[in-house]
Each structure stands twice: as C-alpha cells, then as structure tokens.
Amino acid sequence: MRLDAADRQLIDRYQRDLPVCERPYQEMAETLGLTEDEVITRLCRLQEQQVLSRVGPVFEHSRAGASLLAAVAAPEAQMDLVAARINRAPGVNHNYAREHTYNLWFVMTAPDEDTLDERLDELEQQLKLPILRLPMVEGYHIDLGFAIDWEALP
Structure with a gap:
C-alpha cells in the first residue's frame, strides 16, 4: 500500500x-x-x-482521575464471554489475553479512587471471579512517536 x-x-x-x-x-x-x-x-x-x-x-491518567491494571483468571472455555463482559464495563481499555494463570488483563479508569473501587467491585460480582488489582507504584513515560524514513519503505 x-x-x-x-x-x-x-x-x-x-x-x-x-x-x-x-x-x-x-x-x-x-x-x-x-x-x-x-x-x-x-x-x-x-x-x-x-x-x-x-x-x-493519551492522557496522563494520574491527572485525569484514577486507574489501575487488573487481571482475571478466566476459565478457558469462558474467555470470550468474560472478555466481552469486561469490555462492557465503564472505563475499561487495553483488555488483552495473556498466557498466564491470570489470562485476561485490562486497565480500568474512573474519575476518582472511590468510583474505581466501586466499578471493580461491581465487575467482580458480575464475573463471579476475583480481580487482581495492580495499582501503579511508579509511572514511566514511554514516547511511542517515531521518526519514519518514508524513502526507505517499500
């Protein structure tokens, strides 16, 4: 192309x-x-x-509210159903499958910590699966912009 x-x-x-x-x-x-x-x-x-x-x-999430990385150990036969339910939850992004006991990982955001906790609690009840909550301890900025050498491309 x-x-x-x-x-x-x-x-x-x-x-x-x-x-x-x-x-x-x-x-x-x-x-x-x-x-x-x-x-x-x-x-x-x-x-x-x-x-x-x-x-x-891409927003600096700490300035825009609260967020955290979360993971669920979904039964293999229910992965698609669990993933679809997670995707419908408010504030969810970056939902992806991993080869691990915790096989679905996602980021959830909310306006504040209390709302974030409420959303995670509600999702946990709906899924009937425990959610591993991994709040960020230290942030790192990774610039994903790249200079592109258009002449070198096919």
Missing part, C-alpha cells in the same frame, strides 16, 4: 500533540491544508488498512 504525501504528513505531525479542542480534526485539517472531512476519511482508511491501530489522545 502506498501512502501519499498528505497521509505521511498526517502520521508524522500527529503521532504527538493531537489537538485537545472541540473540533480536533478541523484543527488538524487547517494545519495540513486539508478539509476536516478529508482528515477523518484518511484516518478511517489508515485504520481500516491497519497502518494505524488507534487514533486518539
């Missing part, structure tokens, strides 16, 4: 610093000399073609 200059600019410019405003795609479009619809269409196409896996901001 070939990416044109506008695709490459969109990817390069917005690996970081996605605008946080009422119309971020409009602001991106103005910076890139495109229309808002063109930006949205391009981002959708890039996701459909699996060039991009996700479009959205």
Whole structure:
C-alpha cells in the first residue's frame, strides 16, 4: 500500500500533540491544508488498512482521575464471554489475553479512587471471579512517536 504525501504528513505531525479542542480534526485539517472531512476519511482508511491501530489522545491518567491494571483468571472455555463482559464495563481499555494463570488483563479508569473501587467491585460480582488489582507504584513515560524514513519503505 502506498501512502501519499498528505497521509505521511498526517502520521508524522500527529503521532504527538493531537489537538485537545472541540473540533480536533478541523484543527488538524487547517494545519495540513486539508478539509476536516478529508482528515477523518484518511484516518478511517489508515485504520481500516491497519497502518494505524488507534487514533486518539493519551492522557496522563494520574491527572485525569484514577486507574489501575487488573487481571482475571478466566476459565478457558469462558474467555470470550468474560472478555466481552469486561469490555462492557465503564472505563475499561487495553483488555488483552495473556498466557498466564491470570489470562485476561485490562486497565480500568474512573474519575476518582472511590468510583474505581466501586466499578471493580461491581465487575467482580458480575464475573463471579476475583480481580487482581495492580495499582501503579511508579509511572514511566514511554514516547511511542517515531521518526519514519518514508524513502526507505517499500
């Protein structure tokens, strides 16, 4: 798949610093000399073609409320059902399977610690499985933006 200059600019410019405003795609479009619809269409196409896996901001969670990593030991035969239930819980993201006794891992966020605890307690009751709660002790920033050598790509 070939990416044109506008695709490459969109990817390069917005690996970081996605605008946080009422119309971020409009602001991106103005910076890139495109229309808002063109930006949205391009981002959708890039996701459909699996060039991009996700479009959205990453927030410093400690400033935005409360969150923690959690894990569940789901019976193998019920993994899909348990995963689907976890995915429906408010504030859940990054739900993924692991090869471990605790085979489903997810991050849950909430506006505050009390709400987070309530959500986890409720989910635990619904699943009828204990949830391993792993609050962050120390945070690390990993910059996932990369300089892309477009000329070296096929």
